[in-house]
Amino acid sequence: MRVTVMIPTQRRLGGLAVAARSVFAQAGVLSGDLELVIVDNDQAPSAQATAVKLAIEAPFPIHYVHEARPGVAYARNAGMAKASGDLIAFLDDDEEAPAGWLSALLAAQLRYEADVVFGPVRARAPLSVVSHRDYLERFFSREGQAEAGVIDHYYGCGDSLLRRAALPDPVAPFAIERNHIGGEDDMLFGQMQARGAIFAWEPAAWVWEDPVPGRLTLGYTIARAFAYGQGPTSHCAAASPPDWLGVARWMAVGVVQAVLFGAMAGLKWPTQAHDRAEWLDRAARGLGKTLWWGPFKIQFYGRTAS
Template identity: 75%
Template sequence: MVHVTVMIPTQRRLGGLAVAVRSVLAQRDVDFAALEIVVVDNDQVASARSTVEALATGATCPVHYVREPRAGVANARNAGMAKASGALIAFLDDDEEAPEGWLAALLAAQVRYDADVVFGPVRGRAPESLIEHRDYLERFFSRLGPAEAGVIDHYYGCGDSLLRRAALPDPVLPFATERNQIGGEDDMLFGQMHAAGARFAWAPEAWVWEDPAPERLNLDYALSRAFAYGQGPSAHCAAASPPDKVGVARWMAIGVAQAAVFGAMAGLKWLTRSNDRADWLDKAARGLGKALWWGPFKIQFYGRTA
């Protein structure tokens, strides 16, 4: 009987996918008889099929291939949920590599804290050849948290997490498809769960490496993502029912102030070639996102399969 499903959504990252799957198959202190891996290929041309079939040959647990040709990260995750048999669902991205104690640490924290969702740290890893803004970019693609394990009152993203299926508002299709193009489907889900009283936990031992795609390891990409992250609070207030107009105005005002102050500091840092100049640009971009959060300023990071 399957107890744990490890889900890996992927789109045209065959090398990273292979690393991710092999890292799951190399886990220790887990019962492989109660484990399965579900790979969701969000591509119209089934580009990952042969890779997954090769990885499944001789694997210590079932490795299932699911193709979701409809574009969008929420579609992909929902297709994986429809296939998954586990009562617990662990998420690993196709640019992540899990150390051998990763899954056992997630499972131990889930039991210890009776958690509906457990999150772990992500450590960004850039190639040695990257010199410019290396420290900033590795931190940008990392996820930090408390030094100690325990119950937390907030949530993180889906990559490197473990969900209790019974706690989901919809156990088969929990991810909002309106977020297919812009992402944040996991934030929306965890926000709903938080409002319903779900219990979240943090497991610092359950960390993973993240190896961003080369085309993402640059300041342009990181700042555009920082801008999109900044849009979150304003957009969340606008999407409330009824819309929180006061909240929108408050976040927009904060954003204008942040963009002005941090932008000025970033300009000064850039003129002096300070090592932390990218960090100030990041702060300014997040502030600008709070102020410019609506339709024309939305950036599409997901939802392309052709």
């Protein structure tokens, strides 16, 4: 089966080069079965020159796609339209895959006949980051169960392998209404789960993540935690027909979490407790469950203007 590795990118030329070269170094996969699709989601084709240089050293075809329309869903869909693989592996432009990453994903897909396989993400902050370092690395990491197997939940798109035939739309499966706020992958996987898709977890298919230094702050992560908290309530509201009982339930849960976890954070902050940021994170996620509609949506994606 032909395999496409897709790397969406936006103005991270160094990270793009690291991610792509880690794909070149994959072991246990025949290069004749591989292709790499680089999707440049910048108004100007800023990654084109880097993609051309990478194509010279690549052991398999590289396809460069310029998607000028701002938005993470536009970018992923543009890559899907170009990809020829039966299986699509996603790697972010701030990630680096060890040599056994892709073969582990492929083996798990075959073993469990999975429609989607997810792997762990291990964030690493530069040594210059001292304040809240442990929390920040955990925030950008993806932890899961120690054993491989079929799971009843899903994760984000970065470090995943999708079986194209299982997608509701094999060419443009990502919802463009999530372009600027994210969660387009959660919406897709939620739809797939409702249709009976099989999800699997493979601990051996892990990748490094090197977060952009500007994101290694509480200002960014707490805002992002708030946005993550909006997910379950927004999902109920977006259902067809809308699940208003679910909306009310998640909003009520959010109020309780925001009050209790916020109080705990308030108690721990003056003492400089090592876990104070975690409690603030939990409070923000609870608040997001309650304040989930239009005016409270935070735009994290789709800003490509210079």
